[in-house]
Amino acid sequence: MACDIQDPFGRAIRYLRVSVTDRCNLRCVYCMPEHGVPYEAPDKLLSVDEIARIVLLLSRHGLAKVRVTGGEPLVRSAEVIDLIGRISAIPQIADIGLTTNGILLERHARALRAAGLKRINISLDTLRRERYARIARMDRFDETIAGLHAAEAAGFSPIKLNMVLMKGINDDEIADFARLTLDHAYHVRFLEYMPIGQVTPHEWRARYLSNDCVLDRLNGEFAMEPIEVDASSTSRRLRIEGASGYVEVISPISHRFCAGCNRLRLTANGALAPCLSDNYEYDLRGPLRAGASDDELLGHIRAAVSHKPVQSDFEGRVNRGGSLRIMAQIGG
Secondary structure, eight states: OOOOOTTTTOOBEEEEEEEESSOOOOOOTSOOOOOOOOOOOOGGSSOOOHHHHHHHHHTHHHHHHHHOOOOOOOHHHHHHHHHHHHHOOOOOOOEEEEEEOTTTTTHHHHHHHHHTTEEEEOOOOSSSSHHHHHHHHHOOOHHHHHHHHHHHHOOOEEEEEEEEOOOOTGGGGGHHHHHHHHHHEEEEEEEEOOTTOOOOOOHHHHOOOHHHHHHHHHHHOOEEEEOOOOTTEEEEEEEETSSEEEEEEOOOTTTOGGGGOEEEOOTTTTTEEEEETTTOEOOOHHHHHTTTOOHHHHHHHHHHTTTTOSSTTTTOOSSSSSSSSOHHHHOO
């Protein structure tokens, strides 16, 4: 289907990341302050009906892919399962995914699969229990691993494992994560640490590790072969020769992937964010609840898209200062 929502640089909007909550059952050091943040009141969050209406409207104008995120989306598990069922019934939506920390997956993996969820990304920053507790500030390692196994048992494949790399904290596990792909059809994804929210420039620089270093280590340890990906992909994909799965590197800092960016982000409180690194957001909750027609709502969406920058600017050098929200509030 042709897409008639395009940004000023000719990029067609085909992908929407939907945050359903700003709440999380972890306090990961790169995502949230130790004592959390003030949460939005429940009546400020978009309802399933409101989210489904936005997705349906966009699907009529070229949207083909949706990813449900949080915070931790499964803290609203019943509503998320309902939402996924509704989105999966929209013919134009070819791909619907979920990003989760896995803690509640053992309980809900089969229901998510039955509702029509096609893909799961599980955030897992270490394979070591003690280190997990330090990074997440909570010891939920066993539940996360149980959730991973439950997702496999429910038939999700491939399962993507998202590892946020932090120098001196978990970068000694690069090869260990890559080895998981030898016997499992996982996509192990190494994500560069981003300066988002309340992290100070000093803290970020102390922990940041370019994915060029990841590739150097992988090539020094394994026989790697590149795999071609779609032009809109945010990742570079490789495979260890003979492996069942893949390794992917996502490099928003060292190798910006903005040229093929086709996505928007809808926050849990109804703001539309054209770029992860930018502070500009556009309120959709107000028009929704004021009775806006579909044409009026589409006009607000087009206005937001018209301000999508040409590229990300996580350090605030060019655009408008970098994102002030923490990752749990943006939706990743």
